[in-house]
Amino acid sequence: MSHSRQSAKKAGEVCVRGRPREFDTDTVLTHASQQFWDHGYHATSIDDLCKATGVLRGSLYGVFGDKHGIMLAALDHYAQGAVARLAQRLSATAEPQQALRDALLHYARVSCALSGRRSCFITNTTLEMQPDDEQLRERVASIQRRMATLLAAAVIRGQASGAFDSTLDEQAVGDFLLCVMQGLRVMGRVAHTEDALTGIVDVAMRALT
Known part of the structure; x- marks a missing residue:
């Protein structure tokens, strides 16, 4: 807590x-x-x-x-619930590559289901945040670090299994995947189809192999 x-x-x-x-x-x-x-x-x-x-x-x-x-x-x-749910999806019993893809696809589906103003609370807050609101900036940065760390751990598991390129820097890839997740949220606000967002997920997954 x-x-x-x-x-x-x-x-x-x-x-x-x-x-x-x-x-x-x-x-x-x-x-x-x-x-x-x-x-x-x-x-x-x-x-x-x-x-x-x-x-x-x-x-x-x-x-x-x-x-x-x-x-x-x-x-x-x-954020406590959102981070816990991401951790649960990434630690699923599926192979690391499939677990990560399923987690990203979840954001694609949710982004389409919540298209329009509502989108994601964390994403909406990030976009609305004023530059001089240091407390809120620190909160959002902390949430993003926690999510990126979970994604980096998923990348490490994928590298250990041979599914992902072992030369990739897991922290950089974690940040990249966080950008993909946030991008899916933003694109979902303007009514992109689930197929289009799924295509983005597939491109992101190919970048890891």
Whole structure:
């Protein structure tokens, strides 16, 4: 669990303005991330978050500080699940090459299913992020590093099995595959077909052999 989520969870376990906690932190962050995901950070107001979560403004402020704090905690909450799901797909019992291809194809399918504004919460946040928002930049960079590390580990497994070129630098390839994943997300926003995105995945896989 990230430091911010630990802090939010701890805050949620104490009294807010002398009253017992009235909400489950994880549930609130799930609803908050959905609101930010659907509408973006700047278009989401505190009133929107109160309505989405069913929690009063004072209680939200008491746990998360302000709207920016809610956004950071919501992104951490969402990213924890997203990174865990990627790790699970990459560690599947299939051969390393197939497991990696299936993981990338998942993003192709999801990108088409979520075409339009909604896309991916992490990708949307990255695209909307302001250059002077250092806290959010660090959060996004941390999420990207975790994903790239998982992808690099998948490349190493593929190299060990003989499926991938052993001379490739696994860290550079991990970054490359992260770019492919993010690119699939962005292209899915403009209604590319699943076949077209699958073709991109196949080109990426050929680059590893």
